[in-house]
Amino acid sequence: MTAPAGIRIDPSLEDLYKDLHRHPELGFQEHRTAGLVGDRLRASGFDVTTGVGRTGVVGVLRNGDGPTIAMRADMDALPVREDTGLDYASTVTATDDTGKTVPVAHACGHDLHTTCLLGAADILASATSEWSGTVVLVFQPAEELGAGAQAMVDDGLWDRFPKPDVVLGQHVSPLPAGKIAGHPGASYAGSDSLRVKLVGRGAHGSMPEASVDPIVLAAATVLRLQTIISREIPSTATAVLTVGSIHAGDAANVIPGEAEIQLNIRSYNETVRGKILDSVERIVRGEAAASGAPDEPTITEIERFPVVTNDPDALRTTLDAFTDWLGASNILDPGAGAGxxxxxxxxxxxxxxxxxxxxxxxxxxxxxxxDLTDPALLKVPSNHSPHYAPVIDPTLGTGVRALVVAARTWLGR
Incomplete structure (x- = not known):
């Protein structure tokens, strides 16, 4: 793998990456990170606006006539306790939006995304003779909450800053460092997370006849929910329904008054998504009625991510440039992912x-x-794992160069 001519990596980026990794921040709490981002962008010559969508940062660099591109990096971390053993591992805790103290770690690689985009920003700003147009850098908060991009848009992102002709971005993955992968069309699943509250009637454990047991109701609901994908969705459609949390009661001899289920749905098609959501509501309400629940259950949306759809022509333009740089053997098509x-x-x-x-x-x-048949893909730690951390070399250098190559491909000259 050879570096494109003129793209040299600032050695200080490794220290910046380790610093961000040591100091992760939850969604909409990225104040320290945003401050570092703003300072670096100003030093590179960008016009900087902070506080976009609460904690987002936008940097704009105008360099004559030509296309406008937007490049995005997310900044937030996860409520995960890091277990990588790295000497720059996070030991940070924070208060989440429920008031609970949680461990925090960059277990999804957003610290790398931020570092790579800052590195690319410095290279583009120092070589303006090689391109023309406008670069808009979007450092986004709260991707893990599914809320940051919309918050920036709602805060007037494309009214306050130049509208792009293309949006570019990357996400680190468990693929071998030095490889890049992209899939045209629907590339990443839409996701709906729901909280279901089931209301029963509490009683002493010795008197179940006086109760409407929400634990039994929850168990029946979970089993019935699992039939949606296998019995209600066409076999040609791709969808996943996972019940990831169920909670009720605090004592062995007490039948509680309510139970809570949290579930997640992944889909690639709005018709399929609507069918699943309708089925969830029908099953939840039907099981509650069948159990004689004294009150209606409630279903609350926790978060929602729309399907990510890569424009086939735009992706091909970028991947062709990567192929010229890295060679065809290092460019993969991963298919549609469930993330x-x-x-x-x-x-x-x-x-x-x-x-x-x-x-x-x-x-x-x-x-x-x-390649995508390699058995190591099932063994290396993946994003969101407490053991996940990308190798700095060559990942950081490849990530910076990829953004610069993509930017130069879309900009003038």
């Missing part, structure tokens, strides 16, 4: 095509074939 992202909102809200790709971040020595 979710809100980057697509930035593109659809302004009518621009999206070109979004995966950046390999795993130690290449762990792989044999290095």
């Amino acid at each position: 979710s992202e809100d980057v697509g909102i930035l593109a659809t809200s302004c009518g621009a095509p999206l070109s979004y790709w995966l950046l390999g971040g795993a130690d290449p020595s762990l792989f044999t074939t290095g």
Whole structure:
């Protein structure tokens, strides 16, 4: 793998990455990160606006006539206790939006995204003779909450800053470092997370006849929900329904008064999504009625991510440039992934095509074939794992260069 001519990586980026990794912040709490981002962008010569969508940062660099591109990096971390053993591992805790103290870690790689985009910003700003147009850098909060992109749009993102002709971005993944992957069309699933509250009637454990047991109701509901995908959705459609949390009661001899279920739905098609959501409501209310529940259940949306759709032509333009740089063997098509992202909102809200790709971040020595058939893909830690952390070299350098190559491909000259 050779670096494109003129793209040299600032050695200080590694220290910046480690600093961000040590100091993760939850969604809409990225105040320290936003401050560092703003300072670096100003030093590179960008016009900087902070507080966009609460904690987002936008940097704009105008360099004559030409296309306008937007490049996005997310900044937030996860409520995960890091267990990587790295000397720059996070030991941070924070208060979440429920008032609970939680461990926080960059277990999804957003610290790398931020570092890479800052590195690319400095390179573009220092080589303005090689391109023309306008660069809009979007450092987004709260991707993990599915709320940050929409918050920036609602705060006038494309009214206050130049509208792009294309939106570019990347996400680090467990692919071997040095590889890049992208899929045209529907690339990442839409996601709906719901909280279901089931109301029963509490009683002493010795007198179940005096109760409407919400635990039995919850168990019946969970089992029935599992039939939606297998019995109500066409076999040609791709969808997932997971019940990830169920809670009721605090004592062995007390029948509680209510139970709570949290579930997540992944889908790629609005018709399929609507069918699943309708079925969830029908089953939840039907099981409550069948149990004789004294009150109606409630279903509350926790978060929602729309389907991420890569514009085929825009993605091909970017991947062709990557192929010229890295060689065809290092460019992969991963197919549609079940993970979710809100980057697509930035593109659809302004009518621009999206070109979004995966950046390999795993130690290449762990792989044999290095492609999507490699068994190591099932063994290396993945995003959101407490063990997840990309290898800095060559991931950081590849990520910076990928953004610069993509930017120069879309800009003038």
